[in-house]
Amino acid sequence: MATVVLIGTCDTKLEELLFLREAIQRAAPDVNVKLIDVGRSGTEHDDIDITQKELLEKYGEGNKVSELPRGEVIQTMADCATKAVKALLEQGSIHGAIAAGGSGGTSLASAVMRNALPIGFPKMIVSTVASGDTGPIVEETDITLMYSVVDVAGLNQVLRNVLSNAGAAIAGMAKSYASRESTPPSSAKKRVGITMFGVTTPGVDAIRKHLESKYDIETYVFHATGHGGKAMERLIREGGLDAVLDLTTTEICDFLTGGVMSAGPSRLEAAAEAGIPNVISVGATDMTNFGPKSTVPERYKNRKLYEHTYMVTLMRTSLEEARRVGDFLTTKLKERAKRPDMVEVWLPMGGISMISTPEGPFADAEADAALFQTVEDGLAGSGIKVVQDKRAINDPEFAHDIAEALVAKMGLGGTTQHQ
Structure with a gap:
């Protein structure tokens, strides 16, 4: 069974992230979703698999970020999430990664994907800045970007459609990746x-x-x-x-x-x-x-x-x-x-x-x-x-x-x- 890791700031985007989570499972009921909270403030919800507090305690020496400047929050949470996602990858327990957000969330999630995940591993970001200069986001990796059209700030029909498409896309990618991993190519070239x-x-x-x-x-x-x-x-x-x-x-x-x-x-x-x-x-x-x-x-x-x-x-x-x-x-x-x-x-x-x-x-x-x-x-x-x-x-x-x-x-x- 394939698993997609969903990275997001649950203190500001929980409603949208939960919709994206449902979209993935609606497109492919046999795909699991693991939600990681990388927000400034901790959020409690049954569908959050790795909380902000757990991230900071395990990978951030228990430091609190709520009072830090925005840039330092993004850097700290990106570093912690990178370590968490690397660990999941090494365990072979994830097969795709997705995120949704604005410029800050995109910066954070893209850093995690670039630093934790190899080329060929499915990675996607639904972003408000995906139609501009995407070089600093993607750099030399194969991150897939989808423009959100409207801001990721409250659900509406446009955003529901975009997130549904993204959910279906990452579900398909993850299943394909999982099947390839279970049957490695035999080519000795x-x-x-x-x-x-x-x-x-x-x-x-x-x-x-x-x-x-x-x-x-x-x-x-x-x-x-x-x-x-x-x-x-x-x-x-x-x-x-x-x-x-x-x-x-x-x-x-x-x-x-x-x-x-x-x-x-x-x-x-x-x-x-x-x-x-x-x-x-x-x-x-x-x-x-x-x-x-x-x-x-x-x-x-x-x-x-x-x-x-x-x-x-x-x-x-x-x-x-x-x-x-x-x-x-x-x-x-x-x-x-x-x-x-x-x-x-x-x-x-x-x-x-x-x-x-x-x-x-x-x-x-x-x-x-x-x-x-x-x-x-x-x-x-x-x-x-x-x-x-x-x-x-x-x-x-x-x-x-x-x-x-x-x-x-x-x-x-x-x-x-x-x-």
Whole structure:
């Protein structure tokens, strides 16, 4: 039997939470619901399975939160609920999670879901802020958001319909998850993560097709938009990948220069720390990403800009920025690589993206040379192999050879030829 954990502030949303609880069980009578109260003030009700008081006593050292500022209440209750939900997950007693609320409740519940539950575990939030900027809510996870349309403040026909839909959805997800958990997949395929951007797509497509057609490998392609890189790092930490071909490391540029697709300061850490086969390249590090041209920061207005689409403006990496990218990459790998022999860096000297080949709009031989030299010098003596290859990153033969280099590190055969 599947069980859904329902997270909510019962001091302010009890009526709505109880309706959602009933909606889940109405949609699927064989699904249990476990209601956790994360409110500022404790609430007594027979249908609350874990009270606010119990949460604080077991996971919050018995501290009281009723007099704390709102932000501290949210942080404290999120921390306690995260520990409680993790415990339930480890016991194998929950198969889905759902919450409903406004901005505060959404912030609290999403923190619990991000920190306690792995990718692939059903998680949903009915939220008043689900139609705005949802990046900070979802981040690199697979939280499903449903816009409440009206505020979660008293039941009416609109909210009843929305909550009923949400209840049916999470019930179905939980039952599906429970059935998958009881019958684990029998596939023994190796799982390989690959990073991709529009300007490295031909190379990634060739790599993916080669790996999946020649070997018992399943590929997971991550769009290097910031959240994509963070999602791959998270999946590695969760044990969800066996090897990585990190072809497209453009998110480093955005982190260093203030672009809109940064994956943060922890990029490149997870695979190195895990010691899994890890072949890295410098795909699309010729660019930083911004939104429409009008949104490019004033300090960059005189730089070489390229309108990739009307929504995306690219800025060419300068020579100094290229050195900084190389420093970031080499420092991370030297500091984090558990097994340097499992790491290899490939430098496609014929072009690091579709638009930085010799005739492309972002061609800049000096900046590329600075990047390549910084990587070469930075990894000297580290035990990490650096491959300088004359071909471009999207060259089909380059794709073949870098894929084979990863396969060799995975112990599946493979070759390490390069030009």
